[in-house]
Amino acid sequence: AQKVTQAQTEISVVEKEDVTLDCVYETRDTTYYLFWYKQPPSGELVFLIRRNSFDEQNEISGRYSWNFQKSTSSFNFTITASQVVDSAVYFCALKAYSSASKIIFGSGTRLSIRP
Amino acid sequence: KAGVTQTPRYLIKTRGQQVTLSCSPISGHRSVSWYQQTPGQGLQFLFEYFSETQRNKGNFPGRFSGRQFSNSRSEMNVSTLELGDSALYLCASSGTEGDTQYFGPGTRLTVL
Numbered sequence: 250a251q252k253v254t255q256a257q258t259e260i261s262v263v264e265k266e267d268v269t270l271d272c273v274y275e276t277r278d279t280t281y282y283l284f285w286y287k288q289p290p291s292g293e294l295v296f297l298i299r300r301n302s303f304d305e306q307n308e309i310s311g312r313y314s315w316n317f318q319k320s321t322s323s324f325n326f327t328i329t330a331s332q333v334v335d336s337a338v339y340f341c342a343l344k345a346y347s348s349a350s351k352i353i354f355g356s357g358t359r360l361s362i363r364p
Numbered sequence: 365k366a367g368v369t370q371t372p373r374y375l376i377k378t379r380g381q382q383v384t385l386s387c388s389p390i391s392g393h394r395s396v397s398w399y400q401q402t403p404g405q406g407l408q409f410l411f412e413y414f415s416e417t418q419r420n421k422g423n424f425p426g427r428f429s430g431r432q433f434s435n436s437r438s439e440m441n442v443s444t445l446e447l448g449d450s451a452l453y454l455c456a457s458s459g460t461e462g463d464t465q466y467f468g469p470g471t472r473l474t475v476l
Contacts, residue, residue, distance in 0.1 A: 284464070286467070291469065292452055292469060292470045292472070293467060293468065293469040293470065294454060294456075294467035295467075296464055296465075296466055296467070299464045340407065348420070349412065349419055349420045350395055350397050350412040350414075350419065350420055350458065350465070351397075351409045351412065351420050351422065352397075352399075352409060352456075352465060353409075354406060354407040355406075356406050357406065357407075
């Protein structure tokens with residue numbers, strides 16, 4: 250069975266602080282894909298990043314960075330110098346190769362950035 | 365390219381009625397998946413269609429059904445609505461089975 254755990258339900262920080270969103274996953278598949286999506290108040294899920302199980306390289310995109318560690322089954326997301334516009338619910342998700350297109354989502358972390 | 369579109373954006377129905385939601389995928393995408401999002405259960409996979417065939421199905425009762433047309437547009441239908449069906453229904457499209465899914469804005473269904 251596949252599972253994604255986002256232990257942090259809500260996080261509130263002051264603007265310009267760095268913040269890390271944790272994600273731990275479980276799967277028996279050796280081939281799988283990990284994702285992060287952002288859901289602003291409008292409701293649409295916005296794709297942020299995808300990582301394949303065979304590619305453990307960390308990634309940086311502007312103020313966003315992702316740390317993928319297979320040894321701890323974690324795929325954490327860090328926002329550097331947070332901004333009010335980063336306020337949203339962030340979802341970590343897993344798609345195992347054996348599950349075709351079915352994505353398993355974590356419960357989400359609500360991030361509030363205070364000015 | 366235009367993104368995934370969903371219609372209608374908002375719906376209000378009463379118990380016992382049925383509803384049909386529509387999703388138009390990104391041009392060229394042949395896979396369409398549907399998800400239900402509620403505060404209590406979070407995001408849950410409903411089903412996935414590829415080339416007019418249902419390829420994958422989540423754990424939802426038979427009242428939830430869907431179909432896909434030759435132009436890849438998809439519809440989902442919920443019959444005999446229950447209060448618990450109130451949710452945000454999200455549609456996502458992707459190019460192939462392993463590709464990233466891109467989501468539409470969702471249809472917010474309220475059942476009274």
